[in-house]
Each structure stands twice: as C-alpha cells, then as structure tokens.
Amino acid sequence: MMRLGTYVIGGILLIVAALYVFGASNFGVTFNPRDVGPGYFPVGVGALLIVLVLIVLGQETFGRGSVSWVDLSSFIPLVLPLVALAILYILGIQYVGYFSSTAIFLIISLIFLYRIELKLALIVSLIFCTFVFVVFVLLLRTSFPTGYLF
Amino acid sequence: MDGLLIGVANLLTIETILAVAIGCGIGIFVGAMPGLGSAVGIALMVPLTYSLSPTFSVVMLAALYMGSEYGGSVSAILLNTPGTPSATATMVDGYPMSQKGQARLALGVSLSSSAVGGLIGGLALVLLAQPLVGVALRFGPPAYFAVGVFGLSMVAALAGSSLVKGLVVACLGLMLVTVGSDPISGYTRFTFGSYELIDGIPVVAVMIGLFAVSEAFFLVEKGAAKFVGDTSLRHLFLSREQWRNLLPTMLRGGVIGTLIGILPGVGSSVGGWFSYTLTQRLSSNPEDFGKGEVKGVAAPESANNATVGGSLIPLLTLGIPGSPTTAMLMGTFFLHGLQPGPALFQNAPDIVYTLMLSLFAAVAFMYVLGSFALPLCARVIALPNHVLAILIVAMAAVGVFALRSLMFDVWVMLGFGVIGYFLRKFGFPLPPMILAVVLGPMIEANFRRSLLLSQGDYNIFFEDGIAFGFLALTAVFVLAIPALKLVRKVAFQQRNHHTKNSTRDGI
The missing domain is CATH 1.20.120 (Four Helix Bundle (Hemerythrin (Met), subunit A))
Known part of the structure; x- marks a missing residue:
C-alpha cells in the first residue's frame, strides 16, 4: 500500500512540477543569472522538486522508504x-x-x-x-x- | 530600556491583560484537547484577530502558545494521550502517577514546572532579543536568503523520518508562494486569470487547511480516550518541600528548553525528551522513571514551556520562525501589516516589548487558570473526537471566510486539508510546507536582490561572511542529520541481531 501510494503521489508531483517549470519558463526566464526574471526562482524550485521526487521514488523502489505500511482502511x-x-x-x-x-x-x-x-x-x-x-x-x-x- | 518601559506601561492596560487571559484560557483548553495543540489553536484563532489591534492579537496568540504547552500535559496525565506532541515525555511518568491515584500531584508538578520553564524562556527572550537585533541589523539580502534557507532546511531535516520528503514538501510550499504578483517586478504568475490569486495564494487558508482541517480528518479516525484518575483536581499548589526537591530539575529543564527553542525545527517535543533523558541519567534512582517518578513530569514540562520564549527569539529578531506555531504567529504579524525582524524593534517597539513582557503575565494567568479551571478542563477533554473534528471543520470554514469574505478561500482551505491528510499518511511532514509558505517570499526576494546587487555573480553568497556561515551550516546539517539517522539505524539493527542470536543460543 505504501509503495503504490508513494508512486501515485510521486507521479502527481512529477506532473505538477513539470507543468510548473513549463509555466514558469514562459515568464521570460533565462539561465543567465545576470538576467534574473520572475521565472528564474520558480524554474529552480520546480527542477529541484523533480530531482527530489525522483529520489523518493528511487528510495521506495529499492526498499529504503521511510514508512513501511499505511493504513487507509478507515x-x-x-x-x-x-x-x-x-x-x-x-x-x-x-x-x-x-x-x-x-x-x-x-x-x-x-x-x-x-x-x-x-x-x-x-x-x-x-x-x-x-x-x-x-x-x-x-x-x-x-x-x-x-x-x-x- | 525605553522599549521595556513602554512594554510595562502597555502590559498594565486592561486590553493587554484581557488578551493574555483569553489567550491563556483558550491555550490551556486547546492544549488539553488531544490532537489540537498550539499550531491548530493559533490557526483557528488567527482569523478572529483580523479586526483586533495588532498588540492585542499577538499578545493573545503568544499567551495561547504558552497555555497550550501546559494544557498538553493535562490529557497526557489523565488520558494517557498527549494533548500536544511536546507532552509525550510527560505521559511516561504522568499517566502512571494518575493510575496510582496521584493525578492531582502530577498536574500540580506539571503546572509549577511549566510556570518555571515559561519564566526562564521569557527572561531569555528579554535579555537576548535586544543584543541579537544589533547583530541582525548587519544582515544584507544574501544573509537573509541564507538564514531563510537554513531555517527551512533544518525543519525539513528534523520534521519527519525522511529528509528528502521534508525537502519535497518545502519545495511545494515554495511553489505555492510564487503564485500571484512577483515581489520584485510585480509580474503576475500562475494566476490563470483568477483575480482571487493576484495577491497570492491565501496563506492563512493554506495553513488552516494543512494543520487544522487535516488534523480533523485524523481525529475522526481515532476513538475517544478514557478518562482516568481522581476527579477532585483543585488545589494544585506544591508544598515547600516539593518545591525544594523539584526546583533544580525545573531550572535545568527551563534552560534546556530555551536553548532548544532557539534552534529552528527542533521544537518543544525534543526539548521535553532531552530534559527527561538528562534528568533520568542524573537521577540516583533511574529505575523509577516510567513508573510514576515525579521528576519525570517536572523535567519535560519545564522544558516545553521554556521553548515558547526561546522560539520567539529568532522570530522577533531575525524574522525567522523555527516551528509551525511560530510560523502561524508570523502570519498574524503579516496580517496586521507588520514584518518581524530588526526593523520591527524600530518601527513598532511597543508591540515587541509588550509581547515579550506578556509572557510573564501569561505564566501568571496559566498558574491561576491551571489551578482553578482544571476540573472543567478535565471534563471537556472527554469530548468525543468525532464531535471535535466536525466543530474544527465548521470553525475553520467560518474563520477563513471571515478574513476576506471570499468563498474561494474556504475551498482552498478544504483542498489543502485533503492534501495535508494524504501527505501525512504517506510520511510527508507538513511543518516544512508551512514554513516555506511563510519564508518563501523572503527567500525569493532576497535571492533575487542579491543577484541584482552582484550583477548575477553567485559569489556574493560566499563573500558575505554571515551568508556563507549559514549556508555552510545548512550543508553540514543536511548531510549530518541523515548520516546520524543511518548510524543509529545500523546500531539498532546490530543490537537486535545480537539479541536474537543470544536468545537463540540460550544466553
């Protein structure tokens, strides 16, 4: 249950983060720090989120997840x-x-x-x-x- | 000195005394209710403060924070269910005392220890805040960015069992605060044409959803706890002999709690456990702990109330909240157009010093209310969790609507309640998200200001000594905390393996 749930949440977060980065890149962002625009910070945060979610999914897949079982029966x-x-x-x-x-x-x-x-x-x-x-x-x-x- | 005099003058007004009394009474009540606690209590009260004066609002909420730290021990002692996470250590000896018919003594020790801890924390706040403001005035944008990142990383690292999951929710929080007008250029981002989002995501609605509503969903899953212990709970004052016996424990707990409270992310529950463990180690009868030892109640209770004053030090001097509760308090400052930090000491010294001194008044009210209102409180905490959960949802809805008179905010609150429920279920801690929502605008604005100042040169974060120091500390903690957790896990597994082998070999 835990693994499936983490995959679902991880998948949702990956989609949200990808859409967020795509949206932020339309705010006139460049990768040149001299041209810091309104999209610069969001693109960085979105990219960081994608990396972190991939780590969480990797941990879950290779058995290092932090919670072993989640009770959703109630x-x-x-x-x-x-x-x-x-x-x-x-x-x-x-x-x-x-x-x-x-x-x-x-x-x-x-x-x-x-x-x-x-x-x-x-x-x-x-x-x-x-x-x-x-x-x-x-x-x-x-x-x-x-x-x-x- | 002038500020302190203004604070004393303000403290002696009817308005401030009323704010302290109301806050403290509500604090004891919400602290005693299992599952509520200071963060949920403040979240539910913030909307009520919108029409009140800033001084009344922050003083009332700080008193609520103080009262709730004591209130948590009531249900820990009587129900074996901690009202707040910080009262878990109190439960270890408090409940056995209650079972032995010593509930009155346990509650009396808890009340007196909480008062001593609260006084020590308050004293530290008064003595340390002004010198720290002098240091904070030297902070530039790179330093503020680094302090924000440090606070957020510490909370992410310590809030749950997984650092990465903590950082994931912190990133989610940072994403939320990029909705609305850009803090530097005013460019609107991620509003999708909605006028409700131009001013950004409604922070208070998000906080109430994540903390109060998701907690309500958790409460309906739990059954009501059974009330244990005697019902004649008046006269909780300790004798002179008991004071003499317990005062060193209380003082030690107070100092520990204050120091732990200053650290971002560590929180009062760690303070309580640290004080408990140290007292047990120093005791000549460590085997009595866990069986109803009175010092096992005094140690954590003085520590968790001392964290109130300690945690207000970084909030007031640097504008950095170290816990969800102080993040909620910071949200209240924002709601009234105030920015915690060194500038607050210059722009609104009356509010700052009244707030600092009101902690002492809160301790006095806590002592009086704790002594005389406890029988009522002890009865009310037996309220079924289901009833409490439904009332929380209804109260959260009315509070969020009252802030801006927008139904949109109520939907946001409910949405984040559901999101918070699932995140918690799957091991994602919520405190980093709350902190990110509060600190996010400051982190982004100072990050971009720094790059504008340096014309895009990232070396500005390493050339500024304070910024470099905090970024280095962040790196150390982010690397060290998982490493320490891993070492502890390996040691635990080895010990288990050894025990199994010994049992199998008949040793």
Whole structure:
C-alpha cells in the first residue's frame, strides 16, 4: 500500500512540477543569472522538486522508504463521508445561507456519520451557531452569505 | 530600556491583560484537547484577530502558545494521550502517577514546572532579543536568503523520518508562494486569470487547511480516550518541600528548553525528551522513571514551556520562525501589516516589548487558570473526537471566510486539508510546507536582490561572511542529520541481531 501510494503521489508531483517549470519558463526566464526574471526562482524550485521526487521514488523502489505500511482502511468509512459533507456544506453556504447550512451540516454529520444523539447534536449546533453569530456578526461585523434561507 | 518601559506601561492596560487571559484560557483548553495543540489553536484563532489591534492579537496568540504547552500535559496525565506532541515525555511518568491515584500531584508538578520553564524562556527572550537585533541589523539580502534557507532546511531535516520528503514538501510550499504578483517586478504568475490569486495564494487558508482541517480528518479516525484518575483536581499548589526537591530539575529543564527553542525545527517535543533523558541519567534512582517518578513530569514540562520564549527569539529578531506555531504567529504579524525582524524593534517597539513582557503575565494567568479551571478542563477533554473534528471543520470554514469574505478561500482551505491528510499518511511532514509558505517570499526576494546587487555573480553568497556561515551550516546539517539517522539505524539493527542470536543460543 505504501509503495503504490508513494508512486501515485510521486507521479502527481512529477506532473505538477513539470507543468510548473513549463509555466514558469514562459515568464521570460533565462539561465543567465545576470538576467534574473520572475521565472528564474520558480524554474529552480520546480527542477529541484523533480530531482527530489525522483529520489523518493528511487528510495521506495529499492526498499529504503521511510514508512513501511499505511493504513487507509478507515478513510472510506470515516474520513470520506466527512469530506463529502464538507463539500456540500461549503456549497450550501453559497446557495442556502451560512447559518442554515452550518446547522444542517453539524446535525447531519453528528447524527448520521458518528451516531451522536439528536439532543446532543441539536445542543452542539445551537451553541456553535450562537457563538459564531455573537463573535463574528455582532463583534467582528462579518457579513456571511444569506442565500435562499439565512 | 525605553522599549521595556513602554512594554510595562502597555502590559498594565486592561486590553493587554484581557488578551493574555483569553489567550491563556483558550491555550490551556486547546492544549488539553488531544490532537489540537498550539499550531491548530493559533490557526483557528488567527482569523478572529483580523479586526483586533495588532498588540492585542499577538499578545493573545503568544499567551495561547504558552497555555497550550501546559494544557498538553493535562490529557497526557489523565488520558494517557498527549494533548500536544511536546507532552509525550510527560505521559511516561504522568499517566502512571494518575493510575496510582496521584493525578492531582502530577498536574500540580506539571503546572509549577511549566510556570518555571515559561519564566526562564521569557527572561531569555528579554535579555537576548535586544543584543541579537544589533547583530541582525548587519544582515544584507544574501544573509537573509541564507538564514531563510537554513531555517527551512533544518525543519525539513528534523520534521519527519525522511529528509528528502521534508525537502519535497518545502519545495511545494515554495511553489505555492510564487503564485500571484512577483515581489520584485510585480509580474503576475500562475494566476490563470483568477483575480482571487493576484495577491497570492491565501496563506492563512493554506495553513488552516494543512494543520487544522487535516488534523480533523485524523481525529475522526481515532476513538475517544478514557478518562482516568481522581476527579477532585483543585488545589494544585506544591508544598515547600516539593518545591525544594523539584526546583533544580525545573531550572535545568527551563534552560534546556530555551536553548532548544532557539534552534529552528527542533521544537518543544525534543526539548521535553532531552530534559527527561538528562534528568533520568542524573537521577540516583533511574529505575523509577516510567513508573510514576515525579521528576519525570517536572523535567519535560519545564522544558516545553521554556521553548515558547526561546522560539520567539529568532522570530522577533531575525524574522525567522523555527516551528509551525511560530510560523502561524508570523502570519498574524503579516496580517496586521507588520514584518518581524530588526526593523520591527524600530518601527513598532511597543508591540515587541509588550509581547515579550506578556509572557510573564501569561505564566501568571496559566498558574491561576491551571489551578482553578482544571476540573472543567478535565471534563471537556472527554469530548468525543468525532464531535471535535466536525466543530474544527465548521470553525475553520467560518474563520477563513471571515478574513476576506471570499468563498474561494474556504475551498482552498478544504483542498489543502485533503492534501495535508494524504501527505501525512504517506510520511510527508507538513511543518516544512508551512514554513516555506511563510519564508518563501523572503527567500525569493532576497535571492533575487542579491543577484541584482552582484550583477548575477553567485559569489556574493560566499563573500558575505554571515551568508556563507549559514549556508555552510545548512550543508553540514543536511548531510549530518541523515548520516546520524543511518548510524543509529545500523546500531539498532546490530543490537537486535545480537539479541536474537543470544536468545537463540540460550544466553
């Protein structure tokens, strides 16, 4: 698992670094240090990243990786649902409104994801929304998206 | 001297005392919550400081840092789960004390030791900062570039088990800060036509995503720890006899913690372990350590609180943060238009000296709050990790949005939370990335200024004595640290091999 994961992450990083170097080279960079332009530093950093990622992949291939095993078994049942709910929550802030989507996010995630009692979920949600309203809206004068609800 | 007087005058205002009290209270709370700690606490609080005065903001966050270093010991002692990484050494003797029904004594020793360590660190900051500023004023662009590279390399080398992986994430951080306007010419880079990126990647959103949100994802994977120990936790003050017995350990831990705190990348957990090991070696009863020895709590606790003052020395004098927590603090300075470093002592001495002196007030508040608010704190830390994780995500979202009122920043935060989760899972340490995000603009700007000054001649980095010194130190550490790790690994394997052979031969 570790080796496959490192190859995936390494592959992604190599692609990102290559695209980054390509993009930076369009900023008018030259390899002459007398002509230091906006692309000079990024090209150097991108090239360094490519070399380092190749070293990491080499270490993994020849058995000198720093971590031997990574447990991702709890990612799908525990973390992925929270990430999905967080995405819906952020979308909800834009379209439904900050306070209503926050309350819905807290209640749904506490009850359905982690089996917290309805009463406790309602209390946590109420306390959190009140805290945000008092601190951010009343004291710090932050205006949140109101959306279709509030 | 004038600066100190201004600091004293500012410290005695209601505003500053309130900032210290709030910061310290929140610090103890977040430190005690397993998985949070000072970096996550500051990350979540930074957006709140946007509308507050710079002095109030930095004083509150420094007090939070101090309080959280003590708070970490509460869950280490009561739950056998360190609230902060720096409290892992405290757990070794603190939890056995708790199991023996001595939770009150362990917490009292932890509180008093933290206070002594905090005072030593604060004193070192006051005494060393001004002379170091005089040295820092002689730094030119090559020296600043070299110091930045040194700090970043040290953190990359020490943050995880692999130097190369540390450097990979440091490079990723440097890549992120090249997004937006170029610091020298103003040329826009990697914005892809997005107006939200013209000012660069939102640094606070990246920090909160990497530290707070990724931590929330890790928290949901863990189960809630069980509360152990007595519940009557009031009256944590030590007797005169206990003070006499423990004071040398506390003082030694304080000095060790201060020195370790000054070094970039080493951090309070190393300070705590170093102090613990040394105390065990010097003890006449080393076999008692790990079984509930009271000095095993005093040594790491004084050291990890002393690192607070120590770590603020390079931040305030050179503008170089040595840890994720001080990087977050540096981000707060930026948020208020302030640049830590020697110029800050000239431009805003009131803020600098108030911050330095507020550490002493933070110690006093920590002592009082730690003594009287602990029963409440001990109850709250039993909050299930799932609830805590969801609250962190919600709090992070509101905090990031409040900064610029842009939903784009909230998406960036969530994206970096997921990236941080996977990077950590696969052994890529996050502290070098945070430091690179904070130090990157300074490193690039000073690198290019140096080359402009020398008309493209790289010898400028070797002709400048300070720059050469720091670059040489960087090379030594980058080469020496993996070599030391390799030697230790080989020695460990040989010892294991020897033990197996001895067992097989029936020795």
